[in-house]
Amino acid sequence: DGGQRLDPGPTEFVAAIPALLGFHPEESLVAVLMDGKSLVCSMRSDLDEDPDPVAGVIINAGRNGGADRVLLAIYTSEDADTTLPYAHNLAAHLTYSGLLVGDALLVHADRFWSLMCHDAECCPREGNPIPAGTTQLESERVAQGLLTVAPSRQALAALYTPRPEL
DSSP states (O other), X not given: OTTOBXXXXXXXXXXXXXXXXXXXXXXXXXXXXXXXXXXXXXXXXXXXXXXHHHHHHHHHHHHHHTOXXXXXXXXXXXXXXXXXXXXXXXXXXXXXXXXXXXXXXXXXXXXXXXXXXOOTTTSOTTOEEXXXXXXXXXXXXXXXXXXXXXXXXXXXXXXXXXXXXX
């Protein structure tokens, strides 16, 4: 993913995540490491009750890639009250390591909420809608001959399953 330049607002960031990963995540933590406006690395992990192990992986990737900040998205069916302690613990680890946490978003169905912003003007209680349709990043991937976004991680993995009959 290195070399791509972006400076996304939260709506653009959430809309771009499936194209960055190649699939629509579920019950996942997504971390996008940045160096200024350049994308260093995007990574996804299953959600776990303890964010410490994944924090270590993100910190290591950030150091190896020269990242100075990270954007987080937590895809879950849980509500903000349940997700907030996890996000705060993870953000504390990342901040202590020197990574600026640009935002931490809760993503559920077709809406998202910032776990760091409390301004009702930009972050309403009912959340913000995730734009439907094809994103610019997804269009660019297709134009480059890359795969479109798979509906799930399992569907993406199935594309790479060995087929003995071939």
